[in-house]
Amino acid sequence: MSDDEKASARPVEWWWIRHGPTHAARMVGHTDRPADLSDHAALARLRAVLPTGAAVLSSDLSRARSTARALGLTPVTDPRLRELHYGAWEDLAFDDPAVDPALARAFWDTPGETRPPHGESWNELCDRVAAVMREHTAGPVIAVAHMGVILAALSIATRMPAKSALSFRIEPLSLSRMTWFGGADWSVDRVNHRP
Structure with a gap:
């Protein structure tokens, strides 16, 4: 975006909502588990x-779509807003013996570069989330998505490294709000807010 475009751009507010809880203490990425909306x-x-x-945008997974509907929203679904793809680790417990401990340690220590077998890295997740965010030049935008997607948006807005972004908590049914002013100019107004 040129300086002239930045000067004439209106701020775009992003209202990120994490879907309702799944109650799964597992690596639930692309696995389509329902949300508890009670x-x-x-x-x-x-x-x-x-x-x-x-x-209004939503991941195409049912836990995000049903949360949007429970909020009275009619989302446009976008598979790029899916959670991080854990590949061969999908739906396994974090301490499952099938997860190679050395690779798991590398994944959590250097998530930007390391990916689970047949899965994706943090940088790949950020690339697809950034592509969605670049497409929306007018706001506000409400996006119902997943913890990793919201952390990726936070990482993009703050230019925070992956390991730092992963230190934030994003609870189910929480709101994180960021405003884009054009180019690389962002403000983060709320993270993990429970109204």
């Missing part, structure tokens, strides 16, 4: 703070 009070509080007239 916390009607949390959904109502979240619904009350969302902007009107926003573009």
Whole structure:
């Protein structure tokens, strides 16, 4: 984006919502587990703070789509907003014996470069999330997605390295809000907010 385009660009607010809980203490990436949407009070509080007239996006996985619908939203689904793909580790417990301990340690120590077998690295996740974010030059945008996707957006907005971004918690049904001012100019207003 040129300096002239930046000067005329309107800020784009991104309202990132993590889907409802799955209650799975596992590496649930592309595995399509349902969300528990029984916390009607949390959904109502979240619904009350969302902007009107926003573009609404969602991962194509059912836990994100059903959360969007429970919030009264009609999303456009985008598979690029799926959680990190854990490949051969999909739906395994973090300490499952099938997970090679040395590779797992490398994955968590250097997530940007290391990928699970047949899965994707943090940098690959960030690339697909950044592509979605670049396509939206007007806002606000509400995106119902997954913890890794929201952390990737936070990493993009702050230019934070992967390992640092992974230190943040993103709870189910939480809101993280970021504003894009054009180019590489962002502000982060909220992370993991539970209205």
